[in-house]
Amino acid sequence: MKNKEFGSYFSLETNQNWFVDSKNEQPLINDDIALCISGRTAIFGILKMGILKNGWERVYFPQYYCHEVVDFLQDLPIEICYYSFNPFMDNDIGHAFIDEKTSVIVNVDYFGITHVPISNINNAVIIDDITYSILSFTSSTAAYCFASLRKELPVPAGGFCFSPAGHELPSFVHSAQADSLIENSLIAMTMKKTYLDGNKVDKEEFRKLYAFSEEGFTNTMLEDGALPIKALQVLKKLNVSEIIKQKHINITQILNTLSDNLTPFCFNKTSSGFGLVLYFDDKTLRDSFRQALVQAKIYPAILWPEQRHKESIKNADQMLFVHVDYRYNTDDIDYICTTLETIDYEI
Numbered sequence: 407m408k409n410k411e412f413g414s415y416f417s418l419e420t421n422q423n424w425f426v427d428s429k430n431e432q433p434l435i436n437d438d439i440a441l442c443i444s445g446r447t448a449i450f451g452i453l454k455m456g457i458l459k460n461g462w463e464r465v466y467f468p469q470y471y472c473h474e475v476v477d478f479l480q481d482l483p484i485e486i487c488y489y490s491f492n493p494f495m496d497n498d499i500g501h502a503f504i505d506e507k508t509s510v511i512v513n514v515d516y517f518g519i520t521h522v523p524i525s526n527i528n529n530a531v532i533i534d535d536i537t538y539s540i541l542s543f544t545s546s547t548a549a550y551c552f553a554s555l556r557k558e559l560p561v562p563a564g565g566f567c568f569s570p571a572g573h574e575l576p577s578f579v580h581s582a583q584a585d586s587l588i589e590n591s592l593i594a595m596t597m598k599k600t601y602l603d604g605n606k607v608d609k610e611e612f613r614k615l616y617a618f619s620e621e622g623f624t625n626t627m628l629e630d631g632a633l634p635i636k637a638l639q640v641l642k643k644l645n646v647s648e649i650i651k652q653k654h655i656n657i658t659q660i661l662n663t664l665s666d667n668l669t670p671f672c673f674n675k676t677s678s679g680f681g682l683v684l685y686f687d688d689k690t691l692r693d694s695f696r697q698a699l700v701q702a703k704i705y706p707a708i709l710w711p712e713q714r715h716k717e718s719i720k721n722a723d724q725m726l727f728v729h730v731d732y733r734y735n736t737d738d739i740d741y742i743c744t745t746l747e748t749i750d751y752e753i
């Protein structure tokens with residue numbers, strides 16, 4: 407019997423249905439894309455190059471962000487600035503930027519649903535963070551984009567940079583630290599696969615390994631880290647387009663199924679997105695949903711839990727992210743919807 411559960415980290419994919427055959431193109435494997443070990447390494451590389459070659463002096467991040475990325479940039483000689491934005495408030499970013507050639511503005515694609523409405527920028531360099539919609543590199547109009555790969559794909563690690571404007575990309579180097587990180591991450595993914603298949607595996611063991619690997623990504627020894635060969639081998643096999651397409655099919659199913667009682671909490675309005683994003687009026691209500699989902703073995707996430715600005719802390723406390731990616735079929739999505747519908751909550 408399978409151990410059915412939903413969400414959290416990807417396990418290792420072994421189902422050939424999700425692999426490319428020789429006729430399929432692999433959108434992420436091409437000469438215009440620089441692969442590296444993580445999303446944070448990708449932006450580190452772009453900034454390092456820009457500081458050196460173009461004299462970049464400051465980089466702006468939105469306040470509502472994954473701050474681990476910003477922490478990873480501490481060794482770079484560049485001023486880190488925050489602009490006031492979070493996706494749930496749609497606040498006016500006003501004249502937040504020094505619009506000079508030495509300024510860099512990071513524009514985040516929030517959950518593949520919305521992004522910062524940056525306009526009237528004439529000189530500053532725009533970098534899109536497309537971690538939650540990796541294939542949108544083809545439509546980005548920024549100077550550069552970058553992403554993490556392991557959020558949308560079942561890979562042990564990975565990130566990439568691309569320049570829609572055709573600028574030079576940074577290069578990355580292989581290291582023993584990166585290889586060992588991948589080994590651990592692959593073991594965790596394999597153990598989880600074995601567990602989900604119904605075999606006796608200590609869940610705590612692979613949870614610890616995932617956490618250990620996550621910690622590994624913060625290691626500044628990986629600042630120039632290339633994508634290790636073993637991770638590249640996993641990536642090369644995957645049918646990235648189909649994997650992402652299935653997620654959009656699942657989001658459509660959810661939007662068509664959820665009742666009017668729940669749609670006010672639903673941040674998704676179209677089939678696009680990284681998953682189902684729910685946004686509640688307060689933390690108590692969010693937590694009651696979270697608890698009920700966990701009891702039903704649906705493990706939602708908070709993106710991102712460690713906010714540093716007052717408004718963003720409040721917003722993160724009200725959001726919940728439910729995984730509805732390619733791992734789940736029509737019946738699974740029905741189960742997730744029914745669970746959501748039957749949660750006993752009070753407004």
Ligand SMILES: Cc1ncc(COP(=O)(O)O)c(C=O)c1O
Pocket residue numbers: 443444445446447472474475514535537538553554555556564565623
């Ligand atoms: C929006 C966003 N950008 C970048 C990253 C960094 O990716 P990685 O963990 O691969 O360094 C993350 C997640 O950690 C993220 O959520």
